[in-house]
Amino acid sequence: MLDSLPLADIRAFVMTADHGSFTRAAETLGVSRSQVSKQVTALEKLLGVTLMQRSTRSLRLTESGHLLHAQCRSALGDMAQIVTLVREERNAMRGRIRLNSVGGPIGERLLGPAVHAFMQAWPEVEIELDFSSHRVNLIRDDFDIALRMGALEDADFIARPLATLSYVVVASPDYLSRHGSPQTPGGLQAHRCLVGSVARWSFRARHDPKSETQVDISAQLQCRNGHVLVSGALAGNGIIRVPRLYCDDAIASGKLKEILQDWQPADVPLSLIYHRERHRPLRTMRLIDHLVTWFDERNA
CATH class of the missing domain: 1.10.10.10 (Winged helix-like DNA-binding domain superfamily/Winged helix DNA-binding domain)
Structure with missing residues (x-):
């Protein structure tokens, strides 16, 4: 009835x-x-x-x-x-927004300041910022927005490019003095490597940007946490491939050294994704626009 x-x-x-x-x-x-x-x-x-x-x-x-x-x-x-x-x-510019992102320097150095600036402009909006390492599902895990690295294949959401992350392959001088330095990407297979979520590393020859090669890496250590990978490399435990911003200070101080100088690790896109729903709360729309503008201004 x-x-x-x-x-x-x-x-x-x-x-x-x-x-x-x-x-x-x-x-x-x-x-x-x-x-x-x-x-x-x-x-x-x-x-x-x-x-x-x-x-x-x-x-x-x-x-x-x-x-x-x-x-x-x-x-x-x-x-x-x-x-x-x-x-x-x-x-209304109030209420909660749930935002997921990769943590480490990306979450702490890139996203964190952007969120702080948004909260200063809109003090009644509550942000729940999650740095879970697993690849979240926006609907199942109940997030409004997420930042993702790498290629995006899911067509169920809208993606907005934020930045392109430059990668480096580095090791400590101590490791290189003990094990030598590989001269080609294929030479990595004979070395101790510390790997994050991606075990197939892509490179382009610097003298021929159109050329590309991929190497399947056997991980001596596999961990999704970038801080752990960097600290492992600093300890002399192996070679890592990470975004440059993860270890730029260590490279500048000589604690880590770039290798494979003739080969450029493939850049990785950083994107903002959100639901395709037609009627989005104003607070969510404002945060999306704020993040896109924030990253665009700092990439210029």
Whole structure:
């Protein structure tokens, strides 16, 4: 019964009872008098009761009509209030946004300051910033926005490019003095390597940018945490491939040394992804635009 209750017919009945007239109810609803009368009759037929006693000059609610009118009038008022609240919430710059990102220097040095600046501009917006290392599913894991590295294959979301991450292949001077330095990407297979989430490393020859080669790496250590990879390389445990910003200070100080000088590790895109839903809360739209602008200004 509840699944088949027509809301439009209930509203027509409530308006007719409020005004005591089919004509006035029709004027309020912007429809014809005959349509309102048909809607009330259809509602009576569905419920199996008489809601109104009609005459040529007036109408009067039955006991069932009084009961339904009192309850439905209140319910319709509650629904109108809820709809108003939902619309206001969608257009208000307050509420929570759940944002997922890779952690480490990308989350801490790139994303963190951008989020802080947004919160200063919109202090009533709450940000839940998650640095989970696994590749989250926006819907299943209930995130509004996520930052992802690498190629994107899922067509169920919208992707906006934020930056291109430059990669380096490095090792400590101590490791290189003990094991030597590979001269080609293929030479990495004879070395101890510390690997993150990607075990196939891509390179382009610097003298021929169109050439590309890929090497499957056997990991002496596999860990998704960039800090652990860098600290492992600093300890002399092997060769790593990481975004340059992960170890630029260590390279500048000589604690890590770039190898394979004739080969450029493939750059990796950093993208912002979010749901394809048509009606996005204003706070989410503003954060998306803020992040795109923030990264664009710093890439210029």
